[in-house]
Amino acid sequence: xxxxxxxxxxxxxxxxxxxxxxxxxxxxxxxxxxxxxxxxxxxxxxxxxxxxxxxxxxxxxxxxxxxxxxxxxxxxxxxxxxxxxxxxxxxxxxxxxxxxxxxxxxxxxxxxxxxxxxxxxxxxxxxxxxxxxxxxxxxxxxxxxxxxxxxxxxxxxxxxxxxxxxxxxxxxxxxxxxxxxxxxxxxxxxxxxxxxxxxxxxxxxxxxxxxxxxxxxxxxxxxxxxxxxxxxxxxxxxxxxxxxxxxxxxxxxxxxxxxxxxxxxxxxxxxxxxxxxxxxxxxxxxxxxxxxxxxxxxxxxxxxxxxxx
Amino acid sequence: xxxxxxxxxxxxxxxxxxxxxxxxxxxxxxxxxxxxxxxxxxxxxxxxxxxxxxxxxxxxxxxxxxxxxxxxxxxxxxxxxxxxxxxxxxxxxxxxxxxxxxxxxxxxxxxxxxxxxxxxxxxxxxxxxxxxxxxxxxxxxxxxxxxxxxxxxxxxxxxxxxxxxxxxxxxxxxxxxxxxxxxxxxxxxxxxxxxxxxxxxxxxxxxxxxxxxxxxxxxxxxxxxxxxxxxxxxxxxxxxxxxxxxxxxxxxxxxxxxxxxxxx
Numbered sequence: 345x346x347x348x349x350x351x352x353x354x355x356x357x358x359x360x361x362x363x364x365x366x367x368x369x370x371x372x373x374x375x376x377x378x379x380x381x382x383x384x385x386x387x388x389x390x391x392x393x394x395x396x397x398x399x400x401x402x403x404x405x406x407x408x409x410x411x412x413x414x415x416x417x418x419x420x421x422x423x424x425x426x427x428x429x430x431x432x433x434x435x436x437x438x439x440x441x442x443x444x445x446x447x448x449x450x451x452x453x454x455x456x457x458x459x460x461x462x463x464x465x466x467x468x469x470x471x472x473x474x475x476x477x478x479x480x481x482x483x484x485x486x487x488x489x490x491x492x493x494x495x496x497x498x499x500x501x502x503x504x505x506x507x508x509x510x511x512x513x514x515x516x517x518x519x520x521x522x523x524x525x526x527x528x529x530x531x532x533x534x535x536x537x538x539x540x541x542x543x544x545x546x547x548x549x550x551x552x553x554x555x556x557x558x559x560x561x562x563x564x565x566x567x568x569x570x571x572x573x574x575x576x577x578x579x580x581x582x583x584x585x586x587x588x589x590x591x592x593x594x595x596x597x598x599x600x601x602x603x604x605x606x607x608x609x610x611x612x613x614x615x616x617x618x619x620x621x622x623x624x625x626x627x628x629x630x631x632x633x634x635x636x637x638x639x640x641x642x643x644x645x646x647x648x649x650x651x652x653x
Numbered sequence: 654x655x656x657x658x659x660x661x662x663x664x665x666x667x668x669x670x671x672x673x674x675x676x677x678x679x680x681x682x683x684x685x686x687x688x689x690x691x692x693x694x695x696x697x698x699x700x701x702x703x704x705x706x707x708x709x710x711x712x713x714x715x716x717x718x719x720x721x722x723x724x725x726x727x728x729x730x731x732x733x734x735x736x737x738x739x740x741x742x743x744x745x746x747x748x749x750x751x752x753x754x755x756x757x758x759x760x761x762x763x764x765x766x767x768x769x770x771x772x773x774x775x776x777x778x779x780x781x782x783x784x785x786x787x788x789x790x791x792x793x794x795x796x797x798x799x800x801x802x803x804x805x806x807x808x809x810x811x812x813x814x815x816x817x818x819x820x821x822x823x824x825x826x827x828x829x830x831x832x833x834x835x836x837x838x839x840x841x842x843x844x845x846x847x848x849x850x851x852x853x854x855x856x857x858x859x860x861x862x863x864x865x866x867x868x869x870x871x872x873x874x875x876x877x878x879x880x881x882x883x884x885x886x887x888x889x890x891x892x893x894x895x896x897x898x899x900x901x902x903x904x905x906x907x908x909x910x911x912x913x914x915x916x917x
Contacts (some may be wrong), residue, residue: 606840608821626723628723639799642801644821
């Protein structure tokens with residue numbers, strides 16, 4: 345069934361790493377397979393790239409470490425070749441990495457070049473977006489990637505119960521909107537015209553790393569925005585174009601949005617104040633970060649809501 | 654236990670809410686037939702065990718629960734006449750499968766509040782989620798705020814009163830009973846309803862399959878005024894009435910084999 349959560353602080357940064365961890369932990373019964381975060385930290389001139397070179401549950405054969413070393417060196421070579429200057433590189437796991445680079449070239453070319461390295465998948469690219477996702481519950485993932493104290497203004501997160509694709513990092517949400525920077529999506533539901541849109545977007549040049557229907561939403565929205573639509577209009581159009589039952593959340597560098605299908609089949613509970621908006625699949629997740637009595641409500645069918653910083 | 658090569662940590666306690674060994678907390682302050690306890694630090698099962706201990710073993714008839722914290726499945730299976738007051742909000746499946754209690758919730762309740770309620774009165778001071786009053790058989794369920802989609806799905810009796818707006822598919826497969834929606838309703842009102850009556854005070858986005866306007870009678874006026882008087886809801890707005898058109902296949906006299914012939 346999956347659980348999704350989103351938060352935006354319109355009065356300045358907060359510890360969104362801890363907030364999102366708490367919210368997702370309170371919904372871990374909705375999805376024990378994997379947990380993911382899309383966090384927006386302080387905007388930077390540098391481009392932050394999160395990528396993995398193997399999956400969490402890949403077999404650790406005798407060549408595993410050497411293979412990763414070779415792949416990591418090849419990624420470094422390719423970054424250099426395309427003109428990206430690495431300012432900072434670190435790793436929280438043996439297979440997932442974070443690099444900050446100076447680069448103002450074509451993101452599609454950059455991504456495609458990196459993903460030619462065997463096992464490489466770019467999880468996110470952004471001046472403030474970072475997508476962190478892995479197997480296990482939110483406390484496990486947050487601890488592993490040191491998310492406590494991650495300061496930022498807005499975020500979305502997801503706990504996954506895998507239904508139609510594998511339990512691996514590629515199948516975990518959030519999804520980045522390849523090849524556009526600073527856009528990510530989480531989704532609870534099923535898209536019934538997934539293959540139609542996947543083929544259509546692939547013809548437009550998109551690439552998909554997973555077999556998960558949710559991946560197309562991010563790319564769809566980014567594609568529409570690249571054609572000139574604003575976020576809200578693109579989301580409204582998605583209600584016409586995407587079939588199925590869904591509630592999805594999207595984050596851009598300065599906005600948080602949510603859309604529900606025409607049947608309101610998937611849950612969403614919303615708390616909205618002047619400076620803080622929190623929305624989750626279950627109210628108990630909102631209560632994980634707000635300890636006083638609050639008023640909440642379920643948005644209706646076909647609703648599209650967007651909040652900006 | 655250490656992990657082997659390639660193994661990952663999908664922890665099955667992550668599925669999490671089962672508490673097979675919970676015990677009754679026995680933390681209530683009891684004064685005669687009244688009791689109060691703070692649920693802030695209790696789990697769902699502990700809260701429900703405390704409630705049942707008070708109602709069935711301690712002779713308490715009036716319980717106030719503080720800080721329920723929107724936890725799921727609170728106050729379920731209460732099958733006795735009593736008064737309950739929840740100071741705060743409940744999560745999903747709150748107050749399900751009840752028979753007889755009078756309950757006030759000062760906050761909001763999530764999806765499927767009062768599912769399969771048999772009798773009693775429940776008043777929710779704020780909003781409720783989708784599937785409000787799913788499959789209720791009897792009693793009155795009053796929501797003073799708005800509700801989500803599919804209110805009273807498969808309702809088989811009783812009355813649901815919503816003071817605010819309601820979402821799509823309100824009254825879906827309604828079989829018997831009444832829904833009084835004071836605000837606007839979303840698309841597909843009363844879709845595939847078998848029987849029962851839906852009153853709407855605001856606008857109707859669209860009617861569902863086999864839902865048609867009904868003829869207003871003095872009994873409708875009496876019902877609405879009585880319910881508004883009982884629950885102190887002020888003056889009722891002007892309502893439209895909707896009933897089942899009884900044109901769906903389940904109202905014909907065809908045998909299944911004959912129906913196939915008609916359809917094809």
